[in-house]
Amino acid sequence: MIGQEFYFAQRSPYFKGYAKQDTTFKDFFSDKQTALQGIMNNPAKEASRSGPSISYGGIPIAKIKLPAATAKKNNEVLSNLYKPIYIQHSSYSGEAVTPYSALENKTFTVTGWEILKEDENLCQTQVTLKDADGETVQWKIYGRRESGIAVFTKGYLEKLKQTWVNKPVYFIEESFAPSSFYNPLDKQTLNYAQGSKWQCTELTFLFDESFFGKLHLILRNDAQQEIAVQIDDRGSLDKQLSLFYIWSEEKYLAVKQKEKAAQEAALAKEESDKKQQQKDIKAYRESMIRQFGTANGNIIADGKVKMGMNQNMCEAAWGYPSDRIKTQVGAHVIETWFYYPAGSWLKFQDGKLVQIKE
Structure with missing residues (x-):
């Protein structure tokens, strides 16, 4: 982490909650001795806000301005900007802390990263930070999550x-x-048009009643x-859009290319299936002609029957019947084939087709 730059996010001026508006850095260590005498009985005061802001559609926005990491040319005298304030908890206890308001909307370079304690339940880390003018502040991080602090790396x-x-986009x-979706800029609910194109103009912070x-x-x-x-x-919760619902142009073009490839593959398969079907039909017709002759073979290949056909021909044309009933009428054998659920039937006399019900 050495060399990384941390940006401390600005607190919302519209925050509504039970927490104190100004959180603190505890266990402060300065690069010089800091005298706490004379402020033991003074109440802690919130430092004034820093960082530019503008009005954007009625909502203040803190612009992300990352100052260049250049120290003062003359480092002999530092102002100790992050000098702690003293908070009196009781008659016998208190602590020196650095108010978050002194750090917000500023960028610091990590110059030290030391793990003080680490086990399965706790990781205690001491981070040394330096601002653009060479002023330093140290931050002890307890555990995996630090409440009341919002830090972004400049790289991110x-x-x-x-x-x-x-x-x-x-x-x-x-x-x-x-x-x-809800648009916080004009406080309106807008229709979501899939595939619509936008241009991303900036990255910024918007403030609401969150901390x-x-x-x-x-x-x-x-x-x-x-x-x-x-x-x-x-x-x-207010149904704002997130990154989950937008695509970069690279992603959009990749999706469209994949869709195009899938469509082309589907058309190619459809064409291939069509050719195979035509090939199969031709082969089937040739097979019927070889078995039953040209005239009857062409009729059977078309799925039709005609009077006088034998049972083999009819079965080749219509398929095996759902049911069949055979009776003896005088010297003749009468057999009826039924096809369900169409209700069609064929009647044979002595093996020859004599009646058709389509």
Whole structure:
């Protein structure tokens, strides 16, 4: 992780919940001695928000601006920007912490990564971070998840930009695609048109009543309509679109190419089956002609019968009967073949066809 750059997400100004708005970094260690005298009895105060924001369709958006990782030329005196505040828990206890508000909307480079303790239940890690001006702050991470903190690696943000921004985007064409979705930019529910084409114009954070801003792609179509797509495959309770419901142009073209290949394969199989069927019909007709002569063979090959045909010919033309009844009438043998469920039948006298009911 050394050399990675961490971006600390900005908190939402519209957060509504029971948690404190300003969370903290505990177990602060400075690169210089930090005096806590004189602030023991002062209440902790939230630092002022930092980072630019604009109004976007009535919703403030924190632009992702990643400052260049360049330190001050003169490092002799550092301002100790991340100096902790002291929180008094009781008459006998308190702790020095760094408020999250001092870190949000800023980028830090990881200069140290040390695992202090690791077992099957706990992994305790100490991370040293340095900002663009050379100021450092250390962060102890307890366990697998750190609540009240939202951190993105710069590499992840850059990969999202390279994948989506300034590139065509398509709504997926799948049976599970939604019929409509909620657009947080205009607070409207819009129809979901499968296969529709959009242009991704930016990657940004949108704020709602959640604790932190949420990463979104902003998409625009030819009608200049803009929508927001959340960078979260799990979607959201208000039915916003997520990455699960859009395709990159590369994915879209791959799907279309696969569909085209499948259609071509289906047409080729249909043509092959048709040719095989014609071949089989021809072979069957030639076989009937060899067995029963040209005239009768052609009739049988067409699935037809005529008066005077024998039982072998009729069976070749109509197939084996569902039932047959044989009776003796004087000196003649009368046999009737029944075909279900069509209700057709053939009557033979002494082995020759004498009556047809189609």
